[in-house]
Amino acid sequence: xxxxxxxxxxxxxxxxxxxxxxxxxxxxGEPEKADEMVKRITTEAKSYDEALVxxxxxxxxx
Numbered sequence: 664x665x666x667x668x669x670x671x672x673x674x675x676x677x678x679x680x681x682x683x684x685x686x687x688x689x690x691x692g693e694p695e696k697a698d699e700m701v702k703r704i705t706t707e708a709k710s711y712d713e714a715l716v717x718x719x720x721x722x723x724x725x
Contacts, residue, residue: 666691668722677704677714684718696721 668687670680681701688697700721708714718724 665721665723666693667725669725670718671725677711680715680718684722687722 666687668684670683673679673683681704685697685701688694688700700717704714704717708717
């Protein structure tokens with residue numbers, strides 16, 4: 664089960680959102696997923712929309 668993460672109403676800058684999701688994953692005891700998520704987004708995402716989709720693979724957005 665993915666941890667819940669509140670992103671609605673947050674600054675939409677992708678680096679800000681990555682930080683929020685990363686913190687959520689680490690607090691849920693999944694620091695390796697946080698590192699994987701950051702690496703995937705910074706090396707594979709070709710657009711903002713792709714990056715958002717990747718974020719949502721790791722957390723349930725509220």
